Amino acid sequence: MTMPAPPGDQNPADQESAAQGPAAQDPWSPRPSEPAPPHWPSHPMPGPQPRNGMGVTALVLGIVGVALGLVIVLFWMSWLPALLAVVFGLVGLSHARKGLATNRSMALTGVVLGVAGLLIAVGGGVFAVLTVKKVADDARAEADAVEASAAAEAEREKAEEKARHLPFGEAYTFKNGLKVTVAKPQPFVPDDFVLGHAKGNKAVEVTVTVVNTSTERLSVETGLPNVNDANGASTELVIDGSGRQKVITGYVLPGKEAVGKYAFSLPPDAADTIEVEFSPDAEQWADAYWSGPN
The missing domain is CATH 2.60.40.1240 (Immunoglobulin-like)
Structure with a gap:
């Protein structure tokens, strides 16, 4: 007859198997389920940043174009920033329609200011051309008047010279x-x-x-x-x-x-x-x- 081992001499693993009963010692019995992994809180992935640079650039260039156009001596420089404002503004509006930008109003304002700058540049150019033409016409008219006066004076002197003979x-x-x-x-x-x-x-x-x-x-x-x-x-x-x-x-x-x-x-x-x-x-x-x- 086999004598049970004293409690102090038993292996802890044997003790655990004995506590679980015969099923725990059966190699064909199903293994107990493992504990579930810890659950971590989920956060939403950040979306793409809005591409608002075109609208901002269009607004700045539009303001520069209009400001240059309002200065009489600098109006001829306003066409370039005004044209770029229109181009960048249209690109910014395209981005806004596609959902890539959130500053549609800024891009639209840049386009409007760019068009205004172009109109001011064209108007200033036409005004400058007309002014230069008027000055040239006045100078030509004055020169013609002086020439006509000189010719009339010469004719008068010639007539007086003839009259004195x-x-x-x-x-x-x-x-x-x-x-x-x-x-x-x-x-x-x-x-x-x-x-x-x-x-x-x-x-x-x-x-x-x-x-x-x-x-x-x-x-x-x-x-x-x-x-x-x-x-x-x-x-x-x-x-x-x-x-x-x-x-x-x-x-x-x-x-x-x-x-x-x-x-x-x-x-x-x-x-x-x-x-x-x-x-x-x-x-x-x-x-x-x-x-x-x-």
């Missing part, structure tokens, strides 16, 4: 109101006591009549004419003792006239046509010219 016997009225007439030169025979006339020369007498057509007395500062032949050669003033020469000096009263008589000596080879120059004031009025056969 007269045949003997006609009158020319200077701007101060003195009306001057030079008669056709007449032969002059000096007496024996004569200066400025060489033997063999031809002497002529020139008569100058000055009439004051104004209401004020007018002075004749240079009452001595010059006489040239057709070749431009100057003749000499003849002075003799006959007392026939008379120089116009002093004042001419309104409605009155002064007559001067002058003798000149022409060389034998002088041209047949002579010219007489006369001005009542050579420093103020240009000479008038009378010409014709001697």
Whole structure:
């Protein structure tokens, strides 16, 4: 007969098997179920971040484009940020429609500001072109006016120059109101006591009549004419003792006239046509010219 082992000498595993009974010692019996693993609390996986960069960029560029467009000297720079604002804004709207972005209103505002910036740039460009064109047209018109005025002045001077050339016997009225007439030169025979006339020369007498057509007395500062032949050669003033020469000096009263008589000596080879120059004031009025056969 087998004796049971004392309690103190039993193996703990044997004790556990003995406690579980015969079923625990049966190798074909089902094993007891294992305890379930500990349960951990579940958290939702984070979703993708919204792609809002395009909308933000569109808004910033739109603001920059409009701001540059409102500055007169910088409007020509506004088209580039405004165009980029439209492009980025449209991309941002596309992202918002696909659910990839959450700032649809920001992207839309960028598009609107970009379009406004483009309109401002175009308007500024048109305004600048029109302004430059107006300035150029005004400058051209002013230049044309100056040219026309110069041409008119030249024509006037030419007409005045032509008007100052007269045949003997006609009158020319200077701007101060003195009306001057030079008669056709007449032969002059000096007496024996004569200066400025060489033997063999031809002497002529020139008569100058000055009439004051104004209401004020007018002075004749240079009452001595010059006489040239057709070749431009100057003749000499003849002075003799006959007392026939008379120089116009002093004042001419309104409605009155002064007559001067002058003798000149022409060389034998002088041209047949002579010219007489006369001005009542050579420093103020240009000479008038009378010409014709001697």
